[in-house]
Amino acid sequence: MWNPYAQGGWTNTANPNAGSSGRSVPQPSIFGALPYPTPISSPTFLTFRFSSCSPTLLDSTVTGPKSRTFFRVKTDSPTPVVIIEWLKHPIVEIRNILSKRQTSHWLALSADKSYRTMSALGKTFVWAPDGKYICLYSAGLGAPQIYARVFREDGEVTLELTQEAVQIGLLELCVTAALLLQSGRNID
Known part of the structure; x- marks a missing residue:
């Protein structure tokens, strides 16, 4: 044999x-x-925290790596970077990045309400829940690439971005989206 x-x-x-x-x-x-x-390696994330929330996330400080303050969120006056008008249909503007538009158009809810699309930098991205996270993925054909994820734990909101996300200009967009998604307010 x-x-x-x-x-x-x-x-x-x-x-x-x-x-x-x-x-x-x-x-x-x-x-x-x-x-x-x-083997597919897990991306390295940079961590940003919304802290000093008094009384809500809408009055907070966003700190990043090395505890550096990146943004201050204030409800009583517009920040130098982002303006959110809390009207019946909220409006968002990110200076020099995103023109003034309704939040429901910028973070459009899918028909089945299982994810939101975000148009930015000439591309479409998808915010979708994944366990305790709401993750930002590339949209389109092929395997989705993760760019960011946001979650709330012990009353604190944390945003994690990949280095690539920061390099291609998603930092301000993701901070704003995280703020809107975790605000507890209706953004539609």
Whole structure:
């Protein structure tokens, strides 16, 4: 009986008849002929926290890596970067990034109400729940790429962004989206 594994020198000591049965012609190797799966590594996230929330998230400080203050959120006066008008249908503007528009158009709720799309930087992104997180993914064909995730724990809101998200200009957009998504107010 011929053993197909014996071509590589493998033998079965429990069954001496399962050897190479005299075959001496080496078989071609398929090693390297097929694509080698590369493990998908988890992205590294930069952490931003909404803290000093008094009395709500709408009056907070956003700190980032090395506890550096990145933004101050105030309800009584517009910030230098973001303006949110809390009307019946809220309006958002991010200076030099996002023109004034209704939050329901910028963070549009899907028909089945399972995710929101966000148009920014000439692309479409998707905010979708995933366990304790609301994650920002790339939209379109192919495997989605994660750019950010936001969650609330022990009364504190945390936003985590990948380094790529910051590099392509998503920081202010994600801080604003996190604020809107975690505000507890109706944004539609």
